[in-house]
Amino acid sequence: MTGQRAEKPVLRVLGGEAVWPPPVWLMRQAGRYLPEYRKLREKAGNFIALCTTPPLATEVTLQPVRRFGMDAAILFSDILILPWALGQKLRFAEGEGPRLERIDGLAGLEALDPAALRQGTEPVMETVSRVRAELPPETTLIGFAGSPFTVACYMIDGRGGDFPLTREVAYADPALLAAVIETVTTATIDYLSWQIEAGADCVMLFDSWAGLLPPDLFRAHVIHPTARIVEQLRVRHPGVKVIGFPRLGGLMTLPYIADTGVDAVGMDTSVDPVALARLAPRRVAFQGNLDPLLLRAGGISLGQAVERIARGLAGHPHIFNLGHGIVPDTPPEHVAAVIERLRSLEPGELEE
Numbered sequence: 001m002t003g004q005r006a007e008k009p010v011l012r013v014l015g016g017e018a019v020w021p022p023p024v025w026l027m028r029q030a031g032r033y034l035p036e037y038r039k040l041r042e043k044a045g046n047f048i049a050l051c052t053t054p055p056l057a058t059e060v061t062l063q064p065v066r067r068f069g070m071d072a073a074i075l076f077s078d079i080l081i082l083p084w085a086l087g088q089k090l091r092f093a094e095g096e097g098p099r100l101e102r103i104d105g106l107a108g109l110e111a112l113d114p115a116a117l118r119q120g121t122e123p124v125m126e127t128v129s130r131v132r133a134e135l136p137p138e139t140t141l142i143g144f145a146g147s148p149f150t151v152a153c154y155m156i157d158g159r160g161g162d163f164p165l166t167r168e169v170a171y172a173d174p175a176l177l178a179a180v181i182e183t184v185t186t187a188t189i190d191y192l193s194w195q196i197e198a199g200a201d202c203v204m205l206f207d208s209w210a211g212l213l214p215p216d217l218f219r220a221h222v223i224h225p226t227a228r229i230v231e232q233l234r235v236r237h238p239g240v241k242v243i244g245f246p247r248l249g250g251l252m253t254l255p256y257i258a259d260t261g262v263d264a265v266g267m268d269t270s271v272d273p274v275a276l277a278r279l280a281p282r283r284v285a286f287q288g289n290l291d292p293l294l295l296r297a298g299g300i301s302l303g304q305a306v307e308r309i310a311r312g313l314a315g316h317p318h319i320f321n322l323g324h325g326i327v328p329d330t331p332p333e334h335v336a337a338v339i340e341r342l343r344s345l346e347p348g349e350l351e352e
C-alpha cells in the first residue's frame, strides 16, 4: 500500500518533489457546473442528503475524475457537516447558502454533543471507503475539514457574509470564541483521523475566512489550532500529508507556513506564486492558484495564465489548482481545456 501511495503524483509533490507538468485537481470540482451533478443533486432532494448518502456522494466525488482525469478526487461533503454532526441545526436554503442555528453563548456550545460525532459522520467514512475502492491507483483521495476558525465563523454568525458577530465575539467575549475553536479543533482531529483510517491519502484544511483576522488573532485562531491538528494527525498517522489553505492570509501566510507544519499551502487568487515561493520560510509544496472567474471566462488569457502559473513554479513542488472554488456557471469545456493545456506543456522557458 505504501509503495503504491508513493507513486501517486499528488503525494509525490506533497512529499516535496517537483513534478512536471504539475498534477492537477480543482476546488469544487464536483458541483453545479456539471450536468451529471445537477441530476444526482435533484435525486437526493437536499444537499445534506447528498452528502450523507454514500452511494450518491461516492458517485458525485468520482464524476470529475471520470470526466477530466483529475489527479486527485476530493471527498464530496461540506465543512459544515462537522457542526451538523455535533448537533447544530443546519439547512441549505435554495440559492442562499447555509443557515445554522447560531451559537450565541456557552450554553449553546455546551448543548452540542461531541460524542455524537462518530455516528453522525459514519456516512462520510463509508463514502471515503467506497471512493477509495473505485479510484484508479494513481489518483489521490483527499479528505478534508474546515479549519476551526472558518467553521466557528458559520457556527457563531449562522450564515455566510463577513461574519460581524464572530469578529465582535473575538473582542467582546474571547472566552466564547476560544471555546468554540477548542471544540471544533478537538472534533476535527478525530474527524480527519477517521477519514484517513477509511482510506483518504491526505487531508486538506479549508480556512476560507482566515484573512478576516488581524495578526495577533490570526496567530491565536488560525495558526495555533492548525498546528495542533497537524501535530495530532502526525502522532496518529505518521507521515500523513496535510494541505492548509489560509485564504486571503496575506503576509501571515509566511508564519502560517513556518509554524503550522503543513506540507503544502493553498494559494488564493491574490497570491503571486513566484513571490511566495521566494519568500516561503521553509520547503513547502504550493497549490493553486488560477482565478475561478478566468476559468469561467475562458479564451486565450485562460491558457496563458495556466502556463504562467505552472512555469512560475517549475522546479518547486506544485499542485495546480484554482485560487478558490469553481463557480456554478463555469463551462465544463473550459475545465477540460485547462487540463489539456497543462498536460501538453513542454519543459523549458516561458515565452512572454
Ligand code: CP3
Residues within 6 Å of the ligand: 026, 027, 028, 029, 030, 031, 032, 041, 047, 074, 075, 076, 077, 078, 079, 080, 092, 096, 097, 098, 144, 160, 206, 208, 325
Ligand atoms: O468538490 C469539492 O471541492 C468537494 C466538496 C466541497 C463542498 N464544499 C461542496 C459544496 C468542499 C471541499 C466544500 C468546502 C466548503 N464549504 C467551504 C470552504 C471552501 C470555500 O468555498 O471557501 C465553505 C466555506 C463551505 C460552506 C458552504 N457550502 C457554502 C458557503 C455553501 C453555499 C455556496 C454555494 O456554492 O452554494 C455551501 C454549499 C456547497 N458545498 C455546494 C457544494 C457543491 C453547493 C450545494 C448545491 O449543490 O446547491
